[in-house]
Amino acid sequence: MVTPALLLVVLLLFVPWTVTQKNGQDSDFELVVVNSILNTKNMTYLPKVVTGGILLGAMKTLEASDSDFNFTYTEDLNYGPYLESVNGVFGNHKDHTYWELLGQSVDDNITRANVGIGCYIPRPTEMVILNYTSW
Numbered sequence: 001m002v003t004p005a006l007l008l009v010v011l012l013l014f015v016p017w018t019v020t021q022k023n024g025q026d027s028d029f030e031l032v033v034v035n036s037i038l039n040t041k042n043m044t045y046l047p048k049v050v051t052g053g054i055l056l057g058a059m060k061t062l063e064a065s066d067s068d069f070n071f072t073y074t075e076d077l078n079y080g081p082y083l084e085s086v087n088g089v090f091g092n093h094k095d096h097t098y099w100e101l102l103g104q105s106v107d108d109n110i111t112r113a114n115v116g117i118g119c120y121i122p123r124p125t126e127m128v129i130l131n132y133t134s135w
């Protein structure tokens, strides 16, 4: 038979576990802001992302905690959030400039993401690069 005292002990053990699991496991990845047009100094950040979390969420969390990082985006009907500016530098259709999204894995291959910031899921060891460039 389960006594009330035993039930309480089980509950007390279980509750903190469920609370810590609720938001998944936070992990760091590296976010590097590169300006390939003006060749200004790269900026590196260590945002937190929950397991399976999207880049946009990690960027919003970073922006809220670090006054040296800010960004804006517009909403595209078909593809979701389009990264418009980073740290005050705006991409511009007229000048053919934009913020390109790149990822670099541990094996050093830089790949161009095939989705935007609203769908991109950073991996814990990855370096995500926001590259201001032209097309």
Ligand code: B12
Pocket (backbone or CB within 6 Å): 076, 079, 080, 081, 082, 083, 084, 093, 098, 099, 100, 101, 102, 112, 113, 114, 115, 116, 117, 119, 135
């Ligand atoms: C041209 C193009 C671009 C140009 C758009 C500027 C221009 N005026 O030419 C540039 C080079 C800027 C671009 C950038 C990117 N693109 Co693009 N692009 C295209 C392409 C080849 C044609 C779009 C188009 O002209 N449609 C015709 C016009 C009339 O329709 P439109 O709705 O007005 O088009 C606009 C949107 O498509 C928007 N757009 C373009 N790319 C992207 C990407 C995202 C994530 C968003 C939200 C909007 C968006 O810009 C267009 C012009 O205003 C499509 C593939 C295709 N064949 O459709 C890929 C495509 C839309 N792009 C894609 C991607 C992934 C990107 C990037 C994330 C690539 C990267 N790694 O950096 C970046 C966006 C980064 C950011 N800042 O958020 C993917 C989107 C997939 C997805 N589900 O997210 C597509 C489908 C290609 C693919 N991989 O299959 N792109």
